[in-house]
Amino acid sequence: MKMTKAKRNKLIYNIVTFALVIGAFLILQSMIANKTITRSLKGQLVPICCWIVMAVSLNLVIGISGELSLGHAGFMSVGAYTGAVVSGLLINVYDIQDATLRLVIAIIAGGLLAGLVGAIIGIPVLRLQGDYLAIVTLAFGEIIRNLVNVLYIGTGDGRLYMSFLNKKLPEGIVMLVDGAKGAVKIKPISTFTAGFILVLITLAVVLNLVNSRAGRAIKACRDNRIAAESMGVNVTKYKMMAFVTAAVLAGMAGALYGLNSSTVVPTQFTFNQSINVLVFVVLGGLGNVLGSVISATLLTVLPEVLRAFADYRMLVYAVVLILVMIFTNNPTIRSFVNRLIAPFKKQNKSGGDAQ
Amino acid sequence: MIFLDNLINGLSLGSIYAIIALGYTMVYGIAKMLNFAHGDIIMVGAYIAFCGLQYWGLPPIVAILAAMVVCTILGITIEGLAYRPLRQAASLAVLITAIGMSYLLQNTALMIWGANPKSFPRTFINSSILHIGGLSISSATIYTILANVVIMIALTLFTAKTKMGKAMRCVSEDRGAAELMGINVNRTISVTFAIGSALAAIAGVLLCSSYPILQPTTGSMPGIKAFTAAVFGGIGSIPGAMLGGVLLGVIEIFGKAYISTELGDAIVFAVLIVVLLVKPTGLLGKPVREKV
Numbered sequence A: 001m002k003m004t005k006a007k008r009n010k011l012i013y014n015i016v017t018f019a020l021v022i023g024a025f026l027i028l029q030s031m032i033a034n035k036t037i038t039r040s041l042k043g044q045l046v047p048i049c050c051w052i053v054m055a056v057s058l059n060l061v062i063g064i065s066g067e068l069s070l071g072h073a074g075f076m077s078v079g080a081y082t083g084a085v086v087s088g089l090l091i092n093v094y095d096i097q098d099a100t101l102r103l104v105i106a107i108i109a110g111g112l113l114a115g116l117v118g119a120i121i122g123i124p125v126l127r128l129q130g131d132y133l134a135i136v137t138l139a140f141g142e143i144i145r146n147l148v149n150v151l152y153i154g155t156g157d158g159r160l161y162m163s164f165l166n167k168k169l170p171e172g173i174v175m176l177v178d179g180a181k182g183a184v185k186i187k188p189i190s191t192f193t194a195g196f197i198l199v200l201i202t203l204a205v206v207l208n209l210v211n212s213r214a215g216r217a218i219k220a221c222r223d224n225r226i227a228a229e230s231m232g233v234n235v236t237k238y239k240m241m242a243f244v245t246a247a248v249l250a251g252m253a254g255a256l257y258g259l260n261s262s263t264v265v266p267t268q269f270t271f272n273q274s275i276n277v278l279v280f281v282v283l284g285g286l287g288n289v290l291g292s293v294i295s296a297t298l299l300t301v302l303p304e305v306l307r308a309f310a311d312y313r314m315l316v317y318a319v320v321l322i323l324v325m326i327f328t329n330n331p332t333i334r335s336f337v338n339r340l341i342a343p344f345k346k347q348n349k350s351g352g353d354a355q
Numbered sequence B: 001m002i003f004l005d006n007l008i009n010g011l012s013l014g015s016i017y018a019i020i021a022l023g024y025t026m027v028y029g030i031a032k033m034l035n036f037a038h039g040d041i042i043m044v045g046a047y048i049a050f051c052g053l054q055y056w057g058l059p060p061i062v063a064i065l066a067a068m069v070v071c072t073i074l075g076i077t078i079e080g081l082a083y084r085p086l087r088q089a090a091s092l093a094v095l096i097t098a099i100g101m102s103y104l105l106q107n108t109a110l111m112i113w114g115a116n117p118k119s120f121p122r123t124f125i126n127s128s129i130l131h132i133g134g135l136s137i138s139s140a141t142i143y144t145i146l147a148n149v150v151i152m153i154a155l156t157l158f159t160a161k162t163k164m165g166k167a168m169r170c171v172s173e174d175r176g177a178a179e180l181m182g183i184n185v186n187r188t189i190s191v192t193f194a195i196g197s198a199l200a201a202i203a204g205v206l207l208c209s210s211y212p213i214l215q216p217t218t219g220s221m222p223g224i225k226a227f228t229a230a231v232f233g234g235i236g237s238i239p240g241a242m243l244g245g246v247l248l249g250v251i252e253i254f255g256k257a258y259i260s261t262e263l264g265d266a267i268v269f270a271v272l273i274v275v276l277l278v279k280p281t282g283l284l285g286k287p288v289r290e291k292v
Helices: A005-034 A039-064 A072-092 A099-125 A130-148 A192-210 A213-223 A225-230 A235-258 A271-284 A289-305 A307-311 A313-329 A331-344 B002-031 B038-054 B060-086 B091-113 B139-161 B163-173 B175-180 B185-210 B220-233 B238-258 B264-278
Strands: A151-156 A159-164 A174-178 B129-132 B135-138
Touching: A005 A192, A005 A289, A039 A072, A039 A192, A039 A213, A039 A235, A039 A271, A039 A289, A072 A099, A072 A130, A072 A151, A072 A174, A072 A235, A072 A271, A099 A130, A099 A192, A099 A235, A099 B264, A130 A271, A130 B091, A130 B220, A130 B264, A192 A213, A192 A235, A192 A289, A213 A225, A213 A235, A225 A235, A271 A289, A271 A313, A271 B091, A313 A331, A313 B060, A313 B091, B002 B038, B002 B135, B002 B139, B002 B163, B002 B185, B002 B220, B002 B238, B038 B060, B038 B091, B038 B185, B038 B220, B060 B091, B060 B185, B129 B139, B135 B139, B139 B163, B139 B185, B139 B238, B163 B175, B163 B185, B175 B185, B220 B238, B220 B264, B238 B264
Parallel strands: none
Antiparallel strands: A151 A159, A151 A174, B129 B135
């Protein structure tokens, strides 16, 4: 069977993506073994994995599905809180000491609950389009943040206590989630290996989805909703598929992120955090999965390495967002750039499905 | 009595939302874009007025005028530099640019004025409290509601009677046809941004007169809520923005008073979602048919 050129390009793109991620993991592991890794970089490893998963999953919604979601941090917070509560529950009530088992169950639970929230949100939201969808996802992110601010969960006497709005819990129980103080007294159990596996799962899920029949349907809805609909594509179903998949992945990343530190506070998952991930996606290229991985890694490491840059981070991000958008979308500038690079480009070659 | 107090507070907050929402709704109606940076223009206006009053010793009216002038120039500049090159681009690209612009303004303000909250000085706007019966009404409340009514009437007359106002309505109806009729679309959009930004400056001063804490993020939450108000009332409609803003302000204050203080924002956003599900065109909006 002969492969078409487009298919071969896609295969090469996927192999390069996986090879880069696995290669980076092996190098970092050997650095950890040789103890040549710096302390600050070592502390950053799990967050980098989380942000890669966040960026790739948001890219699925923005780049592939073509809808701007501004509430991605909300799903992450659902995952982080669920992860913290489940992990606390497993150790306090069910007395499971195996950290790996707890981590796996917590991540799965985080993903499932975030996916459930994503589905509940998606049903009304995905009926809307464009700017409305953006503002409603933003609103949902804020609502989630508001709700966890008044959530109290604790364990005691072998059961789980939960209250909402007011702290009406019995005395002497162990608090897991304490309102505005966030999830407290988490035992950090996240590991770099777990993060790496989560990144691999994310890449496998997203790349497979993109290159499948469903992925083509999703892209068709993005490019022309009405045309796709008249060809018999169920637009709501496919948009929902992309949205919920992204929510599950974000929830898993959130659980990993939450279990990497001892506390999780609601202010970690504000609108700013959603914008942060949006910058990763835009800078890496809309629809380009490998680009998201690279930009998420670089933009997480850079502020740590360049202290001077850290102060101007958001300012630089803002300028980057504006310039990238103008340079990639203005017809005059685009044709100018195309003319500049035309002599160096023999034929129109595109890596994967970068836009 | 508490009920009336809350109602008046709600009307005052709602009037501020309404003035901000007017800026959103005009820009959305004419340029078909969500100007995310609008909320941050409010913040810039408030800071300019603050500097005028606190550092340069200007009289309040002059400080407000200065804020309006600066915001107008800022609005036109933003439109020309960032949004005009994207006139033909997909709405996703424009929206991301607008978000970038919002962050640019916030972080520039952070560089200039620092992160510490500044307390907005007292002016004639919030200097006295009126006692009517058992009610005590701050003068800021009265000025806010008055300003809202005046702006609303002026804008309605402007769009109905003047040549520029008619041009605006044409552009919002059909940009291509307006161009063919000899209307300068770019200039019309610039004027819309100018008016919206000048209103944002007034809203900024009024907002900080009622809630006198000023920091670089002051404008973002009221901005988002005002957009909610614009959608609530029907985006593109001037009376709709007024109605939506006032209703949203009243809902927010009542929600905070009778349901939960912490959940005030959540209630406002829940209203937005319900409205979009039940009546996506808003209270006074016209349904738009989708063309292939």
